[in-house]
Amino acid sequence: MSELEKKFNKYRKKIFSKSGIGELYERQIRYLYEKNGWRVIPYGIIKGKSDLGRDLICIKKKQVLIIQAKNWSKSKTIHEKHLMQLSGTMLHYANKTKKIPKGIFITTTKLSNTAKDFAKELNIQYRYVKLDKNFPMIKCNVNKRGKKLYFLPFDKFYDKVHIEKNKNEFYTSTIKIAESKGFRHVGKK
Numbered sequence: 001m002s003e004l005e006k007k008f009n010k011y012r013k014k015i016f017s018k019s020g021i022g023e024l025y026e027r028q029i030r031y032l033y034e035k036n037g038w039r040v041i042p043y044g045i046i047k048g049k050s051d052l053g054r055d056l057i058c059i060k061k062k063q064v065l066i067i068q069a070k071n072w073s074k075s076k077t078i079h080e081k082h083l084m085q086l087s088g089t090m091l092h093y094a095n096k097t098k099k100i101p102k103g104i105f106i107t108t109t110k111l112s113n114t115a116k117d118f119a120k121e122l123n124i125q126y127r128y129v130k131l132d133k134n135f136p137m138i139k140c141n142v143n144k145r146g147k148k149l150y151f152l153p154f155d156k157f158y159d160k161v162h163i164e165k166n167k168n169e170f171y172t173s174t175i176k177i178a179e180s181k182g183f184r185h186v187g188k189k
Contacts, residue, residue, distance in 0.1 A: 004185060005175050008152055012133060019133070023154070025071035026055050027153065028135045029106055030173055033058045034163045042159045053089040064092050064101040071108045071131050080118040096148075109143040136171040140164055140183045144175040149176040149186045157186070 001009075016024055023045055025140055030040045037060055044055035044111060058065040068086045083105060088105045103113075103124040111119065119126050139151040141161050150172075151158045163169045172178050175185075 002039055002150075004187075005156070008138075008175060011154055011184060013077070016043070019044070021071055022069075024133065025108070025131050025135065026069050027159075028132060029067060029129065030056055030067050030128070031135050033065075033067075033159065035165070037165055039162055039164070039170075044069070045159050053085040054093070057093075062099075063168070064097075064099050065104055066093060066101045067104045067106055069106045074109050076109050078107055078115050079111060080112070080115045083111075083118040083122060083124055085167075086116075086124055090124075091185065102153040134173070136173045138172045138175065138178050140170050140181065141176050142167050142169055142171060149184040151186050155186055 008080060026042060026044050030042055032153055033040050033056070034156065038058040041057040041059075043057050044051040044053075047054075053068055054066050055069045056065075056067040058067060066086065067087060068082065068089075068183055070082065072078070086103045090101050093166070094100050103122070105119065105124055105126040106129050107126065108128065111126060118124075137153050139158065139161050140148070141151065151161050163171060172181075
């Protein structure tokens with residue numbers, strides 16, 4: 001096993017901080033949307049606490065989704081204020097861009113009945129997605145010069161790399177698969 005594989009395995013097994021778990025959850029949701037052809041901007045990871053309640057902005061043709069992702073303990077409950085924040089940031093986005101986004105609230109826990117009512121009234125979809133620390137997180141990307149590179153979650157530009165299926169880019173779970181498809185680690189010369 002190479003040093004890079006050891007480092008990646010250690011990353012997957014580590015105990016994440018609260019903010020680290022949130023980032024991992026947002027990356028997992030991003031993976032789910034990118035594999036379905038959406039271009040995803042990791043707004044929450046880029047902006048941190050200044051994300052305006054927009055964890056992910058997903059774009060496909062003329063459609064725009066604004067996703068708020070909450071990876072909370074099952075003992076916690078999502079209340080209406082969280083749906084109102086998402087609704088407000090959707091309105092702000094629409095006013096700034098002249099594009100009407102759809103809102104999606106993705107969480108690991110339950111919504112209160114009032115929050116469910118608000119979601120319906122505000123036309124916000126909500127979904128339950130369990131955190132999976134083993135989702136395919138290696139990004140295999142073809143850069144502008146045609147170089148086939150793979151990125152690991154601890155690489156500097158990981159969150160800036162988009163995966164586009166139409167360019168034969170993909171996510172994978174192992175370095176071995178990435179390298180067998182002709183990709184090399186971004187850090188290798």
